[in-house]
Amino acid sequence: MKYVDEYRDARLARALAADIGRRTTRDWVMMEICGGQTHTIMRYGVDELLPPAVELVHGPGCPVCVTPIETIDKAVEIASQPDVTFVSYGDMLRVPGSRSDLFHVKAAGGDVRVVYSPMDALKIARQRPERRVVFFAVGFETTAPANAMAVWQAHREGLANFSMLVSHVLVPPAIRLLLGSPANRVQAFIAPGHVCTVMGYSEYEELVREYHVPIVVGGFEPVDILEAIRMIVAQLEEGRAEIENQYVRSVSYDGNEPAQRIMAQVFEVCDKKWRGVGPIPQSGYRLRPELAAHDADRLFGLSTMTAEEPPECISAQVLQGLKKPTDCAAFGTRCTPERPLGAPMVSTEGACAAYHQYRRHAMDPVKVRG
Amino acid sequence: MCLAIPGKILDEQVSNGIRSGRVQFGGITREACLDFVPEASVGDYVLVHVGFAISRVDRDEAERTYALLESMGMLEEELAQPDDPAGGR
Numbered sequence: 450m451k452y453v454d455e456y457r458d459a460r461l462a463r464a465l466a467a468d469i470g471r472r473t474t475r476d477w478v479m480m481e482i483c484g485g486q487t488h489t490i491m492r493y494g495v496d497e498l499l500p501p502a503v504e505l506v507h508g509p510g511c512p513v514c515v516t517p518i519e520t521i522d523k524a525v526e527i528a529s530q531p532d533v534t535f536v537s538y539g540d541m542l543r544v545p546g547s548r549s550d551l552f553h554v555k556a557a558g559g560d561v562r563v564v565y566s567p568m569d570a571l572k573i574a575r576q577r578p579e580r581r582v583v584f585f586a587v588g589f590e591t592t593a594p595a596n597a598m599a600v601w602q603a604h605r606e607g608l609a610n611f612s613m614l615v616s617h618v619l620v621p622p623a624i625r626l627l628l629g630s631p632a633n634r635v636q637a638f639i640a641p642g643h644v645c646t647v648m649g650y651s652e653y654e655e656l657v658r659e660y661h662v663p664i665v666v667g668g669f670e671p672v673d674i675l676e677a678i679r680m681i682v683a684q685l686e687e688g689r690a691e692i693e694n695q696y697v698r699s700v701s702y703d704g705n706e707p708a709q710r711i712m713a714q715v716f717e718v719c720d721k722k723w724r725g726v727g728p729i730p731q732s733g734y735r736l737r738p739e740l741a742a743h744d745a746d747r748l749f750g751l752s753t754m755t756a757e758e759p760p761e762c763i764s765a766q767v768l769q770g771l772k773k774p775t776d777c778a779a780f781g782t783r784c785t786p787e788r789p790l791g792a793p794m795v796s797t798e799g800a801c802a803a804y805h806q807y808r809r810h811a812m813d814p815v816k817v818r819g
Numbered sequence: 820m821c822l823a824i825p826g827k828i829l830d831e832q833v834s835n836g837i838r839s840g841r842v843q844f845g846g847i848t849r850e851a852c853l854d855f856v857p858e859a860s861v862g863d864y865v866l867v868h869v870g871f872a873i874s875r876v877d878r879d880e881a882e883r884t885y886a887l888l889e890s891m892g893m894l895e896e897e898l899a900q901p902d903d904p905a906g907g908r
Binding site: 450451452453455456461464465468483484485510511512513538540565566567568569587588589591592594595598602605606641643644646647669672676697698699700705707708711796798 | 824855
């Protein structure tokens, strides 16, 4: 497939890895924020091509993983009501809430549907005016314009039976939190290419200035990620800290302006709790008050629900890059993709699920790098 | 979740006030909203995420980046000395 296959070229990947090896003179720790990039790294063994001195730690960039447990509980509560058709991206169905998950609601006869696009949820609302159709709007900045367009269109068409349970998160405040933590080991970041496709990268410029860390906007194929790592290692070795863009074929400095306009019309920035991480100021979106008629949180009166994480799950440290999934006593035994304890084991982009899928048979202690 | 796949725009139309088109990804064709890529037209490649094109793939940049990477790969092969750990840049 054009613009995919050429960025999976093994010969190029090896050449890039060799160049990274030649440039590296000491230990460096860098983080890829996006779960999509974590998945690529595990799937193609990108980390295994790198010199041992370059360590990749995995960031909190998986919206499925950071959706708060009480939001899952709200989704379960709403989806269980007999007049509701609950519509979601597929990944959310098996995310454990404190008592149940959406998959069990569906198995018990609830009308829970999986769609590819939020526009499919709108179609259902048009076709079934007697049902209250609720769309589970999760995601980072990449997904926000699509979800915004769906609710904006519902508003324009006067579709009173369409609402959204919004749990949107933003990347730069999370990077700021990680960099401000006393436990932080991360010296550079690969910024998420599709988030930056929408938002541009001026916000990352501020972080580079403030914390003096290199940030390189990276794509999602193995060659993209290796090139981003090579650019980061070059900066670290030369003592530079700049924002650079590896993913030029999609990302511009200003990002996608039509997408940003619709987001601004529909959403406003708010404080947000992240599962496994805790509350982060100004790190999420909620619907603007003008769109309250489409806000499931208000319509169903559930906004005060709270819940606790299972104590055995170490996803908090995994999501902040402080521990690897394999450091967890429950990994692959009491916690598996079929019976997950925590959200990073659910989504294919969660670090725990990626390790489980690609690395659980390679956990020979000799091969595991400390 | 932030996955976006490059595909080629086959056609376009406007319905319910939204511009959309069929986009081809390898052997699969899907409908995508084109409202966020006003600069893209039939024949262009766009990155599609949850049914929305979020960028037009910049052909010149993609080719330039790839050519640069490839020239590095070729160079690497020409200069390859696998057992020489001190090989310079």
